[in-house]
Amino acid sequence: MIIAYHAIFTTYGTWLPNDPRGSYSKDVYIEQLRSLGIVKYGRQSPQPAKKTLQNFWAVAKQNTTRPPFFINDRTRPLVASGFQTVTNRLNITVPACAIMNDHVHILIMRSNYRIEYLINQLKGAATKAMKLENTPWTRSSWKTFINDADTLTAAIEYICANPENSGLSPQSWDFVTPLNV
Numbered sequence: 001m002i003i004a005y006h007a008i009f010t011t012y013g014t015w016l017p018n019d020p021r022g023s024y025s026k027d028v029y030i031e032q033l034r035s036l037g038i039v040k041y042g043r044q045s046p047q048p049a050k051k052t053l054q055n056f057w058a059v060a061k062q063n064t065t066r067p068p069f070f071i072n073d074r075t076r077p078l079v080a081s082g083f084q085t086v087t088n089r090l091n092i093t094v095p096a097c098a099i100m101n102d103h104v105h106i107l108i109m110r111s112n113y114r115i116e117y118l119i120n121q122l123k124g125a126a127t128k129a130m131k132l133e134n135t136p137w138t139r140s141s142w143k144t145f146i147n148d149a150d151t152l153t154a155a156i157e158y159i160c161a162n163p164e165n166s167g168l169s170p171q172s173w174d175f176v177t178p179l180n181v
Contacts, residue, residue: 003109011070012135078130084173096159
């Protein structure tokens with residue numbers, strides 16, 4: 001039985017489906033982006049050289065409809081504020097959340113709502129909190145279903161370690177409710 005969801009969603013233009021680093025996309029739906037290369041499913045190992053990424057992004061920028069959106073130290077608390085609005089309104093429990101520069105990791109305990117609905121609510125509230133007219137988020141998301149306490153614990157540890165592992169400060173958000181697992 002599903003007890004929680006680990007959802008990951010990205011900001012616009014920062015992690016394309018055919019990114020050389022790999023992605024969890026299965027196809028490239030935008031015609032202009034297909035010329036950038038094939039989808040390499042999953043995180044690639046070894047990761048591509050910096051020059052490969054620079055070349056990819058130089059071409060990618062010419063094929064996107066707007067500049068990439070990055071979350072920064074000014075917008076990160078606004079994203080969190082939007083998330084808090086949703087968690088309060090829908091009474092959902094979030095044991096872990098990492099708001100990164102180009103994506104979000106969020107762990108949500110099972111509720112009466114479909115995970116896709118919750119992700120859309122989170123994206124919408126964060127967009128509103130940042131006072132943006134256009135969404136800074138990509139259309140889709142990636143989610144895993146968590147069925148046991150060991151996997152839940154591992155997901156919490158992974159999400160909580162993500163900011164520091166990426167060179168960001170540790171994160172603590174008011175809408176996050178630690179679990180005793």
